[in-house]
Amino acid sequence: MFQRCGFADADADLPDADYVVVGLPFDCTASFRSGSRDGPDAIRLASFNFESYDYYSDVDLAALAICDLGNMDLGADAAYAEETIKEGIALLPKAAIPIFLGGEHSITPPIVESLARRSAPGGLGVLVLDAHLDLRAEFGCTRYSHACASRRILEKEGVKAYASIGIRSGCLEEFTFAKENGISYSTSREVKEKGIGVNPS
Ligand SMILES: [Mn+2]
Incomplete structure (x- = not known):
């Protein structure tokens, strides 16, 4: 269900993770301009261009236990995508805070x-x-x-x-x-x- 690729510094293993990143590359109901399906991987690519330390919050992302599970394969049908997203989230460890990268608002x-x-x-x-x-x-x-x-x-x-x-x-x-x-x-x-x-x- 998950295709592995990675957000910068998100190199924790799943059982150890406090945060889990999941890409949801879906844009099939787009009414103006499609392309947000490329969002998750574009965000990952851009993530390597930032410092891992954020001075506003005094947090270094490199010190956090983050696991990037990659993207879910959501197909091209919104009803299918909705069910698949729910099935995927049910598989995530409850102890970790999930972070989802889209993808359109649906x-x-x-x-x-x-x-x-x-x-x-x-x-x-x-x-x-x-x-x-x-x-x-x-x-x-x-x-x-x-x-x-x-x-x-x-x-x-x-x-x-x-x-x-x-x-x-x-x-x-x-x-x-x-x-x-x-x-x-x-x-x-x-x-x-x-x-x-x-x-x-
Ligand atoms: Mn909206």
Whole structure:
């Protein structure tokens, strides 16, 4: 299921890993421009161009136990990809924190469903950073579309809290749905005016 390749300094063995990197190279519902399926390997390639030490957080990635399991083979069908993602996540060690590299936004609902089930018995909080509401019931003749990602996330059992930040785009039906259902979102304009910090100064 996993094809081995590697993120920089992610050289721990799976049983020893505190963090597990998994690539999800899927973009088959792309409506503007495809190519995000190349994202996971592009991120890995770029990772070798950075220092492993991050002075903001005073953390050296080289000192952490990170295992890169490579990419999952997700095929070209969104329903198949969703099931495969859930099957793959069920195989990951529960002690490690998973980090998923995409891939388009349609990969997120099965990730949320899986993480809520395996590690958040009290309910999972989801924070979405996105320009779009992604609250469409269906788009491009499929409910699995990237344009429906937040709608699908909100339908998942175990999602206790949800908010999206950076919104600048959506159709009238999406904004109406958000309003009628009390869905929390902040627009990019609000972020620009108020700042992104908890206590902006
Ligand atoms: Mn999105």
